[in-house]
Amino acid sequence: VHRVKVRVVEDALDANNTIARANRDDFDRHGVTVLNIMSAPGAGKTTLLERLLNPSHPPIGDLRVGVLEGDVQGSLDADRLAHLHVPVTQLETGNGFGGECHLDANMVRSALPSIPLDDIDLLIIENVGNLVCPAEFHVGEDARIMVASVAEGDDKPGKYPLMFRTCELVVVNKIDLLEHTDFSMERFDGFLDAVHPGVERMRVSARTGEGVDALRAWLARLPDRAGAPA
Amino acid sequence: MHEFSIASAVVDTAVKFASGRKVNVVTVRCGRLRQVVPDSLEFAFGILSRETVCEGARLEIEDVPARLRCNECEREFEITLPVFRCRACDTANVDVVGGEELEVDTIDVVEEAQCTA
Numbered sequence: 001v002h003r004v005k006v007r008v009v010e011d012a013l014d015a016n017n018t019i020a021r022a023n024r025d026d027f028d029r030h031g032v033t034v035l036n037i038m039s040a041p042g043a044g045k046t047t048l049l050e051r052l053l054n055p056s057h058p059p060i061g062d063l064r065v066g067v068l069e070g071d072v073q074g075s076l077d078a079d080r081l082a083h084l085h086v087p088v089t090q091l092e093t094g095n096g097f098g099g100e101c102h103l104d105a106n107m108v109r110s111a112l113p114s115i116p117l118d119d120i121d122l123l124i125i126e127n128v129g130n131l132v133c134p135a136e137f138h139v140g141e142d143a144r145i146m147v148a149s150v151a152e153g154d155d156k157p158g159k160y161p162l163m164f165r166t167c168e169l170v171v172v173n174k175i176d177l178l179e180h181t182d183f184s185m186e187r188f189d190g191f192l193d194a195v196h197p198g199v200e201r202m203r204v205s206a207r208t209g210e211g212v213d214a215l216r217a218w219l220a221r222l223p224d225r226a227g228a229p230a
Numbered sequence: 231m232h233e234f235s236i237a238s239a240v241v242d243t244a245v246k247f248a249s250g251r252k253v254n255v256v257t258v259r260c261g262r263l264r265q266v267v268p269d270s271l272e273f274a275f276g277i278l279s280r281e282t283v284c285e286g287a288r289l290e291i292e293d294v295p296a297r298l299r300c301n302e303c304e305r306e307f308e309i310t311l312p313v314f315r316c317r318a319c320d321t322a323n324v325d326v327v328g329g330e331e332l333e334v335d336t337i338d339v340v341e342e343a344q345c346t347a
Contacts, residue, residue, distance in 0.1 A: 003254065004341045008247045008334040012239045012258065101232065132265055133232035136332075161312035162265050194313040197322030 016137055019105035023112070023140025030117035032066075033223040034125060036139060038163065039147035040156075041129030044173040046077045047206040048147060049126065052216060053084040057209075061220030066120035068111055070103040070128050077126065089114045102133035105140060121223060131160040142226035143168050150174040150181055154188035161195045169200045171215060176205040233267060236332065237274035241284055243334045248283045255338035257290040261329040263312075268293070287337075296329030 011017065027034050039045050051057070053065060066087045069078045078090040091103065091111045100107070108125065115123065125141065127134045146167035148156055151174055157164040164170060170192060172185070185203070192199065202218070204211035244256045256275070260266050268291045275289045299306045300316035301323045308328075315322050 001343055002341055004251075004339050006247055006337045006339055008243065008336055010243055010247075010334055012236055012243055012332050012334055015239060015242060100235075102235070104235065133235065136232050136236070136264070158312060160265075162263060165263075165314075193322075194311075194315065197314060 013136065016105045019109055020138040020140045023105055023109055024142075026112060027117070027123065027140060027142075032117050032120055032123050033226045034123045034139075034141040034143075035219070035222065036125045036127055036134075036141035036144045037147060038127045038134045038144060038167065039129060039149070040131045040152055043129065043147045043149040043152065044206045045126050045129070045147055046080055048171070048173060048204070048212070048215075049081060049124065050084065051206045051209055051212050052219070053081070053086050055085055058213070058216065060122065060216050063121040063220060063223065064119060065122045065124060066115060068108065068115060068123060068125045070107070070126055087116050087120065100128060101130045102128050102137050103139055104137040108139040122219065131156070131163050135162045135166045143222060145169045145171055147171045147173050148188075150177045150183045154183045154185070155191060157188065157191035157195045164192060164199070165196045167196075167199070169202065169218065170196075172201065172203045173206055175203045175210060176208050232265075233270035234274045234278070236266060237271055237278050240271075240275060240289075240334055241278050241282060244279075244284050244287070244337050245282050247334070247337055248339050251283060251339035251341055253284045253287045253337050253339050255288045255290060255336075256284060257292060257335045257337070259292045259294055259331045259333050259335045261294040261331040262296045263326070263329040264332050266291075266332070292335065294328055294331050297327045298324045299327045300324050 037045050049067060067081055068089045068091055070091050078088050081088045089111055091107055125139060144167040146164055148170060202211055202214055204215055240258055244253055271291060272289050279285050279287060295308045297306060297308050300319060302321050303316060303319045305318050307317055314324060316324055
């Protein structure tokens with residue numbers, strides 16, 4: 001019996017990344033562009049989706065949109081989206097009392113058979129609300145959006161740099177609350193510029209609808225930018 | 231929180247490379263930008279390695295500092311705060327050259343002596 005040192009040098013998340021690539025291949029094959037929306041709990045991801053996908057508002061270009069809900073508990077978010085006439089797939093990561101703190105590639109893979117990939121062009125994945133874990137786990141997305149809200153305070157990019165570094169667009173939500181809080185957009189932008197210099201940013205209120213058209217336009221251009229087949 | 235998921239991935243990787251051999255030590259290189267709490271990772275590893283060849287193995291975590299390289303003045307330096315700009319010329323045209331690692335580096339395994347004669 002003797003001891004041997006085995007050289008491994010493998011990314012610990014290699015298995016996840018491999019499955020994420022397989023998801024991405026499947027999405028590409030169906031011509032579906034995938035967006036991963038991340039934020040803290042309560043930042044307003046679901047309200048933002050309700051506003052974006054509301055049938056009484058302009059569509060997102062000519063894209064047919066589907067939603068994958070990565071809820072921790074139950075189907076509360078999916079129920080809220082049910083009236084929007086877009087296919088919503090619920091991915092439950094828990095058993096009714098809370099579950100995973102993020103989505104990983106395998107969870108999304110398990111949901112693929114329930115997503116009507118042939119009938120949609122854009123799949124929006126609403127990740128589990130969390131400011132640390134989702135950043136680590138690619139799920140096969142083309143782009144990531146980080147939603148930060150005024151109510152959370154202006155220092156969050158400095159406290160959760162990984163999250164703010166791994167996204168292409170930062171959406172500051174709840175700007176209708178600005179006048180009621182000490183949130184300084186200048187301070188927020190300062191932290192964001194330190195953590196992710198030059199990252200694209202938008203300011204919206206999902207509640208009043210302010211700024212949401214710009215986000216709709218950004219989403220409409222996503223398939224071209226992501227280079228997915230038409 | 232993500233330490234449990236990462237520990238689970240570390241155990242899976244170690245088990246794969248161990249090919250059935252008993253594992254004594256797992257070394258992990260962990261970049262500071264990954265926001266991993268070493269104590270939590272060790273704790274999670276201890277639990278998740280039960281009933282695998284890694285049960286009872288020691289987890290050694292190598293802390294890798296965050297380093298940037300400036301593409302303009304070509305300086306390379308360590309950062310201790312999340313400010314991704316060149317310290318000297320303030321440009322944002324920098325590459326992260328260290329601190330994003332999260333890899334299983336080596337495992338120490340026990341090998342049964344084999345008679346090859």
